[in-house]
Amino acid sequence: DSGVTQTPKHLITATGQRVTLRCSPRSGDLSVYWYQQSLDQGLQFLIQYYNGEERAKGNILERFSAQQFPDLHSELNLSSLELGDSALYFCASSEGGRKETQYFGPGTRLLVL
Amino acid sequence: SQQGEEDPQALSIQEGENATMNCSYKTSINNLQWYRQNSGRGLVHLILIRSNEREKHSGRLRVTLDTSKKSSSLLITASRAADTASYFCATDRGGSYIPTFGRGTSLIVHP
Numbered sequence: 001d002s003g004v005t006q007t008p009k010h011l012i013t014a015t016g017q018r019v020t021l022r023c024s025p026r027s028g029d030l031s032v033y034w035y036q037q038s039l040d041q042g043l044q045f046l047i048q049y050y051n052g053e054e055r056a057k058g059n060i061l062e063r064f065s066a067q068q069f070p071d072l073h074s075e076l077n078l079s080s081l082e083l084g085d086s087a088l089y090f091c092a093s094s095e096g097g098r099k100e101t102q103y104f105g106p107g108t109r110l111l112v113l
Numbered sequence: 114s115q116q117g118e119e120d121p122q123a124l125s126i127q128e129g130e131n132a133t134m135n136c137s138y139k140t141s142i143n144n145l146q147w148y149r150q151n152s153g154r155g156l157v158h159l160i161l162i163r164s165n166e167r168e169k170h171s172g173r174l175r176v177t178l179d180t181s182k183k184s185s186s187l188l189i190t191a192s193r194a195a196d197t198a199s200y201f202c203a204t205d206r207g208g209s210y211i212p213t214f215g216r217g218t219s220l221i222v223h224p
Contacts, residue, residue, distance in 0.1 A: 002155060033211075043156075043201065043214040056211050090155055101146065102212065104155035 003027065004105035006091050012111045018079040021108045025072055025093030031055070032074040033094070033102060034066055038087040049074055050096075081112045117145075117202040117215035125221045132189040134218040136202030137182075145178055146203045146212060147187050156201065159187075194224040 003026035013019055025032050034046040036059075045058035049068035060066075063081075068074040078085060088107045094100035120135045136145070144163045148156040162169045162178045162185065169176045175188040189196055199219050203212035 002157070004155070035214075042216040045211055045213065048211060058211065088153070092156075101158045101161060102156075103158065104148075106155045107153070109153070 002103040002105065004091060004093050004103050006089075006105035006108050008108060009106065010109045010111075012113065013081060014113055015081055015083060017081050017112075018077065019081065019110065021076040021078070021089050021091075021110075023074045023076070023091030023093075023105060025074070025091075026103055029093035029095055029103070030072065031094045031096060031100070032068055032072070033092040034060075034074070034076050035090040035092065036087045037090060037107075038084075041087075043090075046076070078110070083112050086110055086112045117204045117213060119200065119202055119215045119218040121218060122216070123219045123221075125223065126192055128192060128194055128222055128224050130192055130222075132192050132196070132220055132222070134187045134200050134220070136185045136187070136204075136215060138185075138202075138204045139183065141180075142204045144205060145176075145185050147174075147176060147185075148201045148203060148214075150199045150201065150217070152198075159200075189220075192220075192222045194222050196220060197222050 005024045007022045030051045033048045037043045046060040048056040066076045090107045091105045092102040094102045117138045146161045147159040150156045160171045173190045178185045199217040201214045201217045203214045
């Protein structure tokens, strides 16, 4: 158990819908990272937050947004969902913002029908 | 394209044998990390090697780094069925501290 929790574990929804994925980092970790893992794209970095502020941005679509709250939990919002958004979404956390080992949550499996 | 690329894509061995996976990358790095992922689960950090290190050990794991060849290898000795998983290398490029993951090596260890 990494100490990172993600909810929900599974999510099935329809195209055009909007969903919110939630992540709670390990106690004491200030950084949260979001990744998307699909068969064709592999593990793609989406975005990083550090102590409530956006620190780095990766291959995140404009339809996707995220935020980190004062209690350090984070939410990833996916809107106008498309079939191709079906994937595993992982959250990871680390103590600081740089050069740190990341601890991954169990992931949220999203299926868009 | 991926910064790190693992090779082989898949590896099937018998319990007790050694497993070697390789990772090649394209640009200079600060460090390189190896992670393991059991099917459909989150990634688990195995080992981190910094750019000024050449070899590192952790239990049955041995990692080497050759910055001149921009490559790393992960050796799992005396493999067990429980080692069955996908193994990823992650590199952070010189100016960025966000790890970039390869597509992974799928390892199957037959009991």
